[in-house]
Amino acid sequence: GAGVSQSPSNKVTEKGKDVELRCDPISGHTALYWYRQRLGQGLEFLIYFQGNSAPDKSGLPSDRFSAERTGESVSTLTIQRTQQEDSAVYLCASNNRGEQFFGPGTRLTVL
């Protein structure tokens, strides 16, 4: 497709379980970002990938969060031992010439 896609669109999990969220960026976009949007809050930066450079992980809230990206394609965000405060919409964006294009997000609910 033409846009950024994310899967799943919704994920409900139990506290303590691990989850994986997937992002397919727009083809040819070298930069990829993950953000978190908690209820009533703006978007928080989590992690940034640019080509083959080391990722900027400075926004990850704890060591339970990690992300990988294969080349300039798919990225996965993994949250281990989920907690209720991890409940949020996780948004992925890819970048072209300074403009970020966002996916529809994954709504994560931790029970």
Add this chain to the structure above:
Amino acid sequence: AQSVTQLGSHVSVSEGALVLLRCNYSSSVPPYLFWYVQYPNQGLQLLLKYTTGATLVKGINGFEAEFKKSETSFHLTKPSAHMSDAAEYFCAVMNYGNNRLAFGKGNQVVVIP
């Protein structure tokens, strides 16, 4: 580090009335500024952006914003609200030396018939 302030989480506007959403930013270097709109159950869509050049920027759906360096502001306006403008609006700033976006907390716009 850059930051963005958007006041008033919920904004009500009558159909046909002026839409004004305020955004103030802090940045140690000239910023790139953005307004995004998020419709229910959809991703963020770029409304408009300022990078360099003309300080009055026109975007989609009749929105425009003006970069005022002296006021560190980038307020969003639309002369006449339409029912379809009901959505959440986010202001964001990016430093060109740092590709991260810093977002405000957003304004939920409700359009009253």
